[in-house]
Amino acid sequence: MLWVPWWRVGARLRGLRGGLQAPAESGRRGVVSCIDPSTGLNEEQKEFQKVAFNFAAREMAPNMAEWDQKELFPVDVMRKAAQLGFGGIYVRTDVGGSGLSRLDTSVIFEALATGCTSTTAYISIHNMCAWMIDTFGSEEQRHRFCPPLCTMEKFASYCLTEPGSLPPLRFPPVPAVGSGSDAASLLTSAKRRGDHYVLSGSKAFISGGGEADIYVVMCRTGGPGPKGISCIVVEKGTPGLSFGKKERKYLQFKLADMVARLVASRLMIRNAAVALQEEREDAVALCSMAKLFATDECFAICNQALQMHGGYGYLKDCAVQQYMRDSRVHQILEGSNEVMRILISRSLLQE
Numbered sequence: 310m311l312w313v314p315w316w317r318v319g320a321r322l323r324g325l326r327g328g329l330q331a332p333a334e335s336g337r338r339g340v341v342s343c344i345d346p347s348t349g350l351n352e353e354q355k356e357f358q359k360v361a362f363n364f365a366a367r368e369m370a371p372n373m374a375e376w377d378q379k380e381l382f383p384v385d386v387m388r389k390a391a392q393l394g395f396g397g398i399y400v401r402t403d404v405g406g407s408g409l410s411r412l413d414t415s416v417i418f419e420a421l422a423t424g425c426t427s428t429t430a431y432i433s434i435h436n437m438c439a440w441m442i443d444t445f446g447s448e449e450q451r452h453r454f455c456p457p458l459c460t461m462e463k464f465a466s467y468c469l470t471e472p473g474s475l476p477p478l479r480f481p482p483v484p485a486v487g488s489g490s491d492a493a494s495l496l497t498s499a500k501r502r503g504d505h506y507v508l509s510g511s512k513a514f515i516s517g518g519g520e521a522d523i524y525v526v527m528c529r530t531g532g533p534g535p536k537g538i539s540c541i542v543v544e545k546g547t548p549g550l551s552f553g554k555k556e557r558k559y560l561q562f563k564l565a566d567m568v569a570r571l572v573a574s575r576l577m578i579r580n581a582a583v584a585l586q587e588e589r590e591d592a593v594a595l596c597s598m599a600k601l602f603a604t605d606e607c608f609a610i611c612n613q614a615l616q617m618h619g620g621y622g623y624l625k626d627c628a629v630q631q632y633m634r635d636s637r638v639h640q641i642l643e644g645s646n647e648v649m650r651i652l653i654s655r656s657l658l659q660e
Contacts, residue, residue, distance in 0.1 A: 344568050346419065346575065354416055357409075360393055361420035369424025376425065377631050380555060382520040383428060388461045390432065395421070397459030398436050400443045404451050405459035411582035419575065426635035430642075431516045438465035438525045441540065454523060454542065466521035468512040468543075471495055499528040499541055506530075506541055508549075514642070519552040521545065560617065567610045574603035594656035601649035608636045 347355045368386050376383055390396065398414045400406025409417075414436070422429040439458040443451055457463040497510025508528055515524075524543040531537030543550060581599035584592040611633040615622035622629045640646050 344572055346416075349576075349579070350416060354413060357394075357413070358416050358420050361395070361417045362423065364390060364393060365421050365424025365429075369421065369428060373425040373428075373631065374625065374628060376428065378625065382517065384461075384464075384520075387428070387432060387435075387464075390421070391459065391461035395432065396435065396461040397439045397443075397455065400436070400439045400455055400459055401451075404443060404455035406439070406443065406455065407459075411586040412579055415578050415582045419578075426632060430635070430639070434467050434516050435461070435465050435521075438467050438523065441525055442542065445540065446542075450542070458523065463522035464517055464520060465523040465525060466515050466517040468515050468524050468526040469495070470512060470514045471497060472511055472513040495527060495529060495538065497526070497528040499530050499539065501530075508541065508543065519555070524550075563613060563617065567613060570606040570610055574599075574606045577602050591656070594653055597644075597649040597652040597656075600644065601646045601653070604636070604639045604646060608633070608640060611636045 347358060350358060368389060369383075372383065372386065375381065387396075394407040394409075395417060397404075397406035398409050398417060399411060400408070402408040418429055418433050421432065435458070439455055442454045442458070446454070454463075458465055495510075497508065497512065499506040499508045508526065510528065512518075512526070515521075522545045524545070526541050526543050527538055528541055529537050530539040577595075577599040581592070581595040584595045589595075611629065614629045615633050618627060618629055624630065644652075
């Protein structure tokens with residue numbers, strides 16, 4: 310399967326020239342000025358944002374409920390997304406990536422999430438795994454793994470969080486997880502034997518676990534603490550690799566507040582994406598703030614939307630309940646929001 314960059318999909322773009330509006334068949338109204346998600350974007354960013362919105366409305370939104378109810382991993386649809394360049398958005402072009410910036414990436418993921426939040430979350434993790442190999446891998450590893458990841462011929466998962474036993478009673482309560490938010494405490498080990506490593510340990514909450522072909526595994530090859538941690542690529546079918554069971558993932562003034570929260574979240578994410586792309590010293594603090602603020606506020610938006618729907622909002626037939634569930638988990642994943650607060654306060658105290 311060949312990767313087709315967005316700027317070559319002229320036929321798709323020509324049908325979207327009439328302004329940034331969701332397609333009529335999606336049932337959504339056109340966006341109005343003050344909350345227009347294209348505000349502040351250059352012309353190229355607006356073009357691939359349109360492609361992403363259109364793809365989300367046509368390919369993802371109509372299937373979101375079925376994917377959730379039947380616990381489907383939408384391989385074909387994600388490979389269609391990869392044909393638009395969304396399989397390796399910020400991976401270098403010499404191995405099939407789109408070579409775009411973190412800001413460009415945030416624009417694309419926001420648009421795709423309007424079609425299905427949980428599927429977009431997995432695509433974002435897949436992109437991160439491809440970027441990790443592209444950035445930190447050898448040339449042989451880059452050219453071996455990245456091309457099939459960018460086309461999504463193969464899928465990747467990130468393995469950090471580890472299961473843990475119930476902790477002793479404490480106040481405040483401590484989550485019953487071995488590592489994840491506290492990444493430096495992970496216990497999975499990797500011992501070198503000849504020309505390969507033998508891994509020992511367990512991981513939990515792996516998006517795409519059992520479905521993915523490549524697993525980017527964080528493990529301990531050295532002493533305690535973060536400096537003893539390495540990253541090893543494990544391919545599906547490796548002897549000893551096994552998977553457990555899948556985890557089940559379970560007015561006017563109000564609207565004005567919700568819109569304000571949404572736009573503020575978007576601006577914080579884009580600001581952090583630019584700082585990360587430019588490798589600024591404040592990038593960690595800004596990314597932590599953006600993750601904390603956007604996940605808290607967007608969950609509050611979805612929660613309020615469900616409340617406004619009353620009892621109907623909780624029914625499977627109503628998409629808002631899935632948006633609420635999908636947004637809630639992101640206050641925990643990829644570093645809990647409590648850890649984000651620690652990172653932010655640490656930055657302030659260092660200053």
